[in-house]
Amino acid sequence: MAGLKISNVRKSFGEKLVLNNVSMHVEPGEFVALLGPSGCGKSTLLRLIAGFEGLDGGEIHLNGAAVSTARTHVPTERRGLGMVFQSYALWPHMSVWDNVAFALDVDRVPAAEKRKRVDQALESVGLQDYTQRQPAELSGGQRQRVALARTLAARNSVILLDEPLANLDANLRETMQDEFRRIHRETGATMIFVTHDQSEALALADRVAVMMDGDLRQIDTPRHLYNRPIDVDVARFIGRGSVLPVVCLEAGTGTAQVAFGGGNFTVHAPQGSASGPAEVCLRPENCLIAEETGSSIKARVVSARYTGPNTLVSVELCDGEPCNLLATCPAEVPVSPGDEVFVQIKEGWMLPMQERSAVTASI
Amino acid sequence: MVQSSNTQWARVPRALTNGAMGSKVLLAGLSLYVVGLCVVPLLLLFAEIGTTGLPTVAEVMAAPSTRLAAYRTVEASLGATAVSLVLGGYLALVLGAARPAGRACLTFLVLVPMLVPAQIAALAWLELTGPSSVILGAIGLAPEPGTRNPLYSREGIILLMGIEHMPIVFLAVRAGLRSIPNDLLEAGNLAGAGSMRSLWRIVFPLLRPSFLAGGALAFAAAVGNFGIPALLGIPGRYTMLTALIYQRLSGFGPSVLGEVAVLSLLLALIAVIALTAQGFAQARARVVLSGQGMPVQFKVSQRTRIALTVSVLLLLIPASVLPVFALMGTSVVKALGLPLTLETMTISHYADVLSNSTARRAFVNSAWLSAASAVLSMLIAVPLAWMMLNRRNRLARVLNRCADLPYALPGVVISIAFILAFLRPIPVLGIGLYGTGWLILLAYLARFLALSLRPVTAAFEAMDPALDEAARIAGAGPVVRMRRILLPSVAPAAGAGVLLVVLSAYNELTVSALLWSRGNETVGVLVFNLYDEGNATGAAAASVLAVAVTFAAAALATAIARWLPKGVLPWQA
Numbered sequence: 001m002a003g004l005k006i007s008n009v010r011k012s013f014g015e016k017l018v019l020n021n022v023s024m025h026v027e028p029g030e031f032v033a034l035l036g037p038s039g040c041g042k043s044t045l046l047r048l049i050a051g052f053e054g055l056d057g058g059e060i061h062l063n064g065a066a067v068s069t070a071r072t073h074v075p076t077e078r079r080g081l082g083m084v085f086q087s088y089a090l091w092p093h094m095s096v097w098d099n100v101a102f103a104l105d106v107d108r109v110p111a112a113e114k115r116k117r118v119d120q121a122l123e124s125v126g127l128q129d130y131t132q133r134q135p136a137e138l139s140g141g142q143r144q145r146v147a148l149a150r151t152l153a154a155r156n157s158v159i160l161l162d163e164p165l166a167n168l169d170a171n172l173r174e175t176m177q178d179e180f181r182r183i184h185r186e187t188g189a190t191m192i193f194v195t196h197d198q199s200e201a202l203a204l205a206d207r208v209a210v211m212m213d214g215d216l217r218q219i220d221t222p223r224h225l226y227n228r229p230i231d232v233d234v235a236r237f238i239g240r241g242s243v244l245p246v247v248c249l250e251a252g253t254g255t256a257q258v259a260f261g262g263g264n265f266t267v268h269a270p271q272g273s274a275s276g277p278a279e280v281c282l283r284p285e286n287c288l289i290a291e292e293t294g295s296s297i298k299a300r301v302v303s304a305r306y307t308g309p310n311t312l313v314s315v316e317l318c319d320g321e322p323c324n325l326l327a328t329c330p331a332e333v334p335v336s337p338g339d340e341v342f343v344q345i346k347e348g349w350m351l352p353m354q355e356r357s358a359v360t361a362s363i
Numbered sequence: 364m365v366q367s368s369n370t371q372w373a374r375v376p377r378a379l380t381n382g383a384m385g386s387k388v389l390l391a392g393l394s395l396y397v398v399g400l401c402v403v404p405l406l407l408l409f410a411e412i413g414t415t416g417l418p419t420v421a422e423v424m425a426a427p428s429t430r431l432a433a434y435r436t437v438e439a440s441l442g443a444t445a446v447s448l449v450l451g452g453y454l455a456l457v458l459g460a461a462r463p464a465g466r467a468c469l470t471f472l473v474l475v476p477m478l479v480p481a482q483i484a485a486l487a488w489l490e491l492t493g494p495s496s497v498i499l500g501a502i503g504l505a506p507e508p509g510t511r512n513p514l515y516s517r518e519g520i521i522l523l524m525g526i527e528h529m530p531i532v533f534l535a536v537r538a539g540l541r542s543i544p545n546d547l548l549e550a551g552n553l554a555g556a557g558s559m560r561s562l563w564r565i566v567f568p569l570l571r572p573s574f575l576a577g578g579a580l581a582f583a584a585a586v587g588n589f590g591i592p593a594l595l596g597i598p599g600r601y602t603m604l605t606a607l608i609y610q611r612l613s614g615f616g617p618s619v620l621g622e623v624a625v626l627s628l629l630l631a632l633i634a635v636i637a638l639t640a641q642g643f644a645q646a647r648a649r650v651v652l653s654g655q656g657m658p659v660q661f662k663v664s665q666r667t668r669i670a671l672t673v674s675v676l677l678l679l680i681p682a683s684v685l686p687v688f689a690l691m692g693t694s695v696v697k698a699l700g701l702p703l704t705l706e707t708m709t710i711s712h713y714a715d716v717l718s719n720s721t722a723r724r725a726f727v728n729s730a731w732l733s734a735a736s737a738v739l740s741m742l743i744a745v746p747l748a749w750m751m752l753n754r755r756n757r758l759a760r761v762l763n764r765c766a767d768l769p770y771a772l773p774g775v776v777i778s779i780a781f782i783l784a785f786l787r788p789i790p791v792l793g794i795g796l797y798g799t800g801w802l803i804l805l806a807y808l809a810r811f812l813a814l815s816l817r818p819v820t821a822a823f824e825a826m827d828p829a830l831d832e833a834a835r836i837a838g839a840g841p842v843v844r845m846r847r848i849l850l851p852s853v854a855p856a857a858g859a860g861v862l863l864v865v866l867s868a869y870n871e872l873t874v875s876a877l878l879w880s881r882g883n884e885t886v887g888v889l890v891f892n893l894y895d896e897g898n899a900t901g902a903a904a905a906s907v908l909a910v911a912v913t914f915a916a917a918a919l920a921t922a923i924a925r926w927l928p929k930g931v932l933p934w935q936a
Binding site: 050051052075076077078080081082083085086087089091092093102103106107150154160 | 827829830832833834835836837838839840843847848851852
């Protein structure tokens with residue numbers, strides 16, 4: 001099976017450093033999402049893996065063989081990859097069937113086998129009745145399926161997906177997410193999926209790699225990424241986290257007692273945390289607007305946004321350092337800007353104190 | 364080095380160098396072709412001035428005939444540009460922004476002068492306004508027999524060149540109009556500006572670069588025009604530079620080459636000044652707008668729209684329709700001056716033209732010349748455009764600029780440059796091309812390469828780079844990608860390029876008028892000579908046939924339009 005190893009990859013465009021010593025290891029059959037804001041380098045990394053661009057330093061190994069180093073470069077056409085493009089990149093002068101069969105033509109696959117594999121791929125994405133259509137006659141979702149069928153027919157063991165859902169509307173996106181998940185399960189292919197949509201990344205991937213400013217900040221399972229972010233940026237980027245400056249009073253095994261303003265509360269904490277100033281990541285669903293209790297924090301409502309099941313409230317904390325927090329409030333409790341409220345912290349995660357040495361905060 | 368036991372990948376570095384070599388060889392070949400055809404002859408033109416010597420240059424420049432011709436060239440071209448700006452600007456504003464019914468049809472009528480070559484347009488107008496006019500005669504408005512045609516004058520030249528180059532301004536202003544988002548007009552309306560005020564305060568200032576660019580191009584075209592100054596100016600004793608060069612060369616032959624080279628450089632200089640102005644205008648136009656949404660549209664009442672449509676028709680019928688009808692009338696009337704009735708109608712002029720061996724030869728010559736130059740240019744344009752865009756190759760971009768030169772400069776300048784380059788046999792090879800059809804072919808290849816290159820470049824530009832990348836992912840090497848992905852994607856544009864070259868080369872006169880010799884006449888030369896001999900009806904018949912071929916090519920291009928990148932065919936609304 002095909003694995004992918006990226007070691008210390010560096011890439012600049014002119015003066016601008018786009019990838020700064022990025023390393024990651026993708027297991028055969030794994031589904032990894034590259035997630036980050038636009039301009040973070042995730043698409044460049046994908047293009048380096050595809051071999052569209054050369055790298056400046058580091059190495060990329062595919063199936064255990066070096067395909068990109070600073071000195072050698074295996075051209076894209078010899079890497080045996082599959083790719084689904086954001087623009088789908090269907091060849092407009094070829095029918096759906098010819099699009100899917102192209103890679104097999106290039107490989108000189110015998111006619112009978114080619115027919116079988118193309119038909120199978122098209123059936124697997126539900127397009128068996130559209131084989132003779134031209135790409136221009138298809139809807140966005142159907143084009144996406146053709147692009148997917150192209151990689152399925154080629155039986156690539158590594159499939160790269162470059163924001164494949166960005167051009168689809170919200171409903172179709174969910175359907176296609178299910179489709180990708182099913183196809184990943186059925187083919188067992190290694191998939192590298194670039195997206196800027198975190199809900200997509202969390203929903204689909206086995207592991208999510210968060211990239212920012214050319215750095216790979218954290219690569220982890222969706223659950224760990226959400227519950228155990230490695231630093232302030234990742235904490236804020238994923239799941240609308242708020243970061244609260246606190247004082248760690250006492251670190252235990254996996255938990256810590258922290259103080260903020262007048263109150264104190266218990267949060268999860270990485271191993272080896274020490275007492276002293278620290279930062280805590282809080283998710284909106286874990287900060288509730290409630291009656292005053294001993295451990296709640298006094299705050300003033302800045303704005304409130306009704307979301308259906310509840311109200312998302314942005315508050316300014318009154319005690320301690322000035323700090324904003326996103327909290328939730330039951331939909332039936334009225335809140336308006338300027339109100340004084342109390343925030344109850346149910347759960348939180350103390351960010352690791354050490355320098356960014358390890359990219360995985362797994363416990 | 365690839366540290367891998369995987370033999371499939373061990374071959375890679377060699378394949379890479381091979382690919383790089385291949386593209387280097389290709390680029391070298393393209394450079395040789397473009398530089399040899401488009402740059403070297405022009406350099407020889409400069410060199411000729413050097414050999415001629417400064418005294419001769421000074422003498423030619425100081426000659427009263429030179430000064431007068433230069434003055435008249437500028438005078439008539441400025442006048443014609445004013446006519447083009449007013450007509451083209453008005454038509455673009457009405458058709459582009461007020462959107463009357465039948466816009467596609469009207470746009471085609473606007474562009475008819477572009478499809479009818481200058482010498483035929485001149486002929487058609489002479490037939491329309493002369494004493495023997497079939498159309499004016501029918502309504503009793505023809506001038507008295509024996510009177511001079513009023514078009515044999517400065518004003519006639521200005522009017523005809525103005526109409527001939529009006530489509531250039533029209534296209535420039537229409538393109539400018541399309542880049543103005545309607546939001547800007549709506550914002551003006553919300554700020555309380557009425558239609559006239561927003562037109563004046565918002566639309567016109569934004570269109571200024573377009574008018575400037577279109578005007579400069581129309582001016583350069585007028586400076587280089589040969590057909591109209593030849594057919595109207597020579598009998599009208601209003602000699603412009605192109606006609607002067609023609610007269611000198613046909614009167615004295617190659618012995619006056621030095622003198623003629625000086626004249627053609629003077630002509631080139633005037634055109635280059637205009638084209639430089641156009642370059643500045645375009646550079647300024649590029650920074651203007653980054654709006655989105657629908658292009659600008661005026662809200663006009665139904666009554667105003669009808670009035671505007673009528674005004675457009677009142678302009679276009681005399682400018683585009685009547686001359687062609689006059690020409691057709693003359694081509695079927697038994698003798699000039701007779702009113703056209705069923706009794707006086709005849710097809711004998713067509714029969715005469717088609718049975719005349721010189722005429723038949725001219726049609727055949729133009730056919731093979733235009734077909735050969737179109738196909739060869741396409742074969743050069745496709746790899747050149749590909750190198751330029753997909754490889755982002757700087758040399759290829761320089762070559763693209765070089766290819767623009769012979770099309771932008773007046774055709775007479777190209778002719779003189781080619782005479783100078785090929786008057787003597789080609790060094791080393793010892794082949795003499797002067798006086799053969801091959802010389803005309805080479806000049807066409809130089810002049811029309813730009814026409815072929817533009818649509819192909821547009822197609823490559825419009826092509827999603829991911830299409831090529833997807834083929835690489837699928838494992839396709841450069842040759843397979845060229846054959847199965849790139850060529851099919853640009854094939855319609857390459858076809859359009861072929862048709863555009865055929866369209867221009869088939870009826871071309873400016874280049875062939877100076878390069879033709881017995882046996883190598885072109886259709887343009889045929890029409891010109893027939894008219895020169897006083898055979899107006901024969902010239903009319905040959906013109907109608909020639910224009911019919913052009914219109915057929917245009918119709919063919921329209922038929923394949925849905926596969927073309929947007930904007931390749933100017934008459935597509």
